[in-house]
Amino acid sequence: MTHAHAYRTRLDWTGTTGAGYRGYSRAHRVEALVADDGPRTGPQPLDLSADPAFRGDPERLNPEQLLLAAASSCQLLSFLALAARRHVDVVGYRDDASGELDVSAQPPAFTGIRLAPRIEVAPGTSREEVLALVAEAHHGCYIANSLAVPVQVEADVVEVDRAAASGPADVLRPDPAWSDVSVELDDRPGELGRFAAVLGAAGISLEGGGVFGGAAGRSVAHFLVADGPAAREALERAGFGPVSVEHPVLTRLDQSRPGTLAELTARLGTEGANIRTQYSDHDGRLVLLVDRPDSAR
Template sequence: MPLRHTNDTYISNHIFMEREHNYKLSLKWNGNTGNGTSDYRAYERAYSIHITNKPDLDGSSDPTFRGDKTKHNPEDMLIAALSSCHMLSYLHVCATGGVIVVDYSDHATGLMVTTSDGAGHFTEVVLNPIVIVADASMIEKANEYHKKASELCFIANSVNFPVKHNPVTLPPPSSAG
């Protein structure tokens, strides 16, 4: 397929080369209420994540594990990473494949189980993207591109549980009225 944009030249020449991409952050526990971890109930699960040139992110554990329900928890962020990575991969596949996406939203869910030894793991994440394309003739191709996006998604390729997709693709709203 011919390249459609100048930026595609960069992507097509570089995306399949094996390269390392390094990421770093600083995490600071903010939950010492004076007695450290002297008891399971003696400390808060609050923390801050700092990444250079980005807003700090305050987090906590899930409320089930004595966390603050008003803060993001690692489980939320894992689902968010999978959902956003899939979206970005999908938009790339559509842009290079001739499908014009005009709107995209997702309502993702994840299922985590805890085990008798106190550990736990995700058993699945389900992405439920709602995509609006510029023309109804693009719907079939748009639906097919979710599979390719899943194959390209860095985060989905890094987890050991299934990431399922239930896409809904719609034409643009009718302007007749």
């Protein structure tokens, strides 16, 4: 039985080629469409162009770069999934991908793609196990398996003891990529379900959080989302509110060493940072709301 995932994109270009090869614009826009729900757009559109060697705009990404990025991203995601399932603690990953396009070939094509990830792992992690996961991830990478061009992966594995290097509080910083969305809920059955349904209908995933007791028979929901403004708009449109959105500070405690939470909170206290809310996300990170985020760095 075939199990397939469908994907859709839409590309738009306007201009004129009437002036010849040198005269037309290479600028165009690509957006991803929700495959099972008609023309509604999904992620942020990409403004693209051609390689500057082909008279493109150097300020925009080009298809050749996107090909490298797709191969690199797929390898990362495949690897992280395996590492998480095997309980291998990976704490950092940087890939300097490269590729070469032979325009003299018939037909012109990439001759190869090289991925060179530098993988940071917690102290005591087996280098051999990490490299085995890299190979397994490459074997299961959807993009690499779909390309005619060979994809080579040359990984470097480095142990990093971030807690020892910086201290538990120093790794905390406001993360602009994430938002904590909070709102008081009425004390009645189904209210949390309605809250979650509103965000789900808006395409917003809840990445962690919880509901905490409040005053006057109302509880306060705190949840981590990628798009705080969109979550607030959806909730207020559905009658929730007022909705508060702020960037939390995130860190990952060393679960193998007792007392790290005590060290972290004591350090924040000496720096004048008052912790108002604390919970964990689905990736095992500690999520904190503090009254002075700049002091929790």
